[in-house]
Amino acid sequence: MFTPMILHNFRTIGSLSRAFYEKYGFEALPIISRVMGEAGVEGAKMARSRLKGGGIKAVSKLFKMYEMFNMPVEMIELTDEIIHFRHEPPCPFGLEETSKELCEAMEAREEKMISIILGEEVEVKVIKCVAAGDEYCEVLYAKRRRKTS
Numbered sequence: 001m002f003t004p005m006i007l008h009n010f011r012t013i014g015s016l017s018r019a020f021y022e023k024y025g026f027e028a029l030p031i032i033s034r035v036m037g038e039a040g041v042e043g044a045k046m047a048r049s050r051l052k053g054g055g056i057k058a059v060s061k062l063f064k065m066y067e068m069f070n071m072p073v074e075m076i077e078l079t080d081e082i083i084h085f086r087h088e089p090p091c092p093f094g095l096e097e098t099s100k101e102l103c104e105a106m107e108a109r110e111e112k113m114i115s116i117i118l119g120e121e122v123e124v125k126v127i128k129c130v131a132a133g134d135e136y137c138e139v140l141y142a143k144r145r146r147k148t149s
Contacts, residue, residue: 095130125141
């Protein structure tokens with residue numbers, strides 16, 4: 001019932017980010033990333049109470065949200081360390097034909113949200129994205145390996 005409103009909000013965020021990026025180029029990316037990271041902090045607070053279980057496999061269920069936007073999610077690999085998935089277009093933020101760098105800046109939201117939910121840092125790798133002209137989006141979230149001395 002609220003799907004069109006949620007998708008509209010994602011598209012509005014994407015439109016603002018796209019316009020900012022088009023005007024200021026690479027200088028805009030750290031600001032977009034910071035703002036999206038702050039959104040991820042708030043998203044984590046909301047998501048925590050809705051997750052059943054713990055760990056990265058429980059967090060992966062959040063990506064089923066894309067399906068309500070008519071974007072089926074295909075899990076490529078799901079372990080206790082990584083979430084690796086792909087989804088078909090459209091981009092929920094409407095970033096088609098912009099740049100991979102803008103997509104990566106927008107992904108700071110999910111990176112921060114997952115890190116907070118898990119209580120440990122994760123890193124994101126955008127492998128393919130429609131923002132860069134790819135046919136689909138493919139993203140990998142992995143727990144950061146702790147450096148040993």
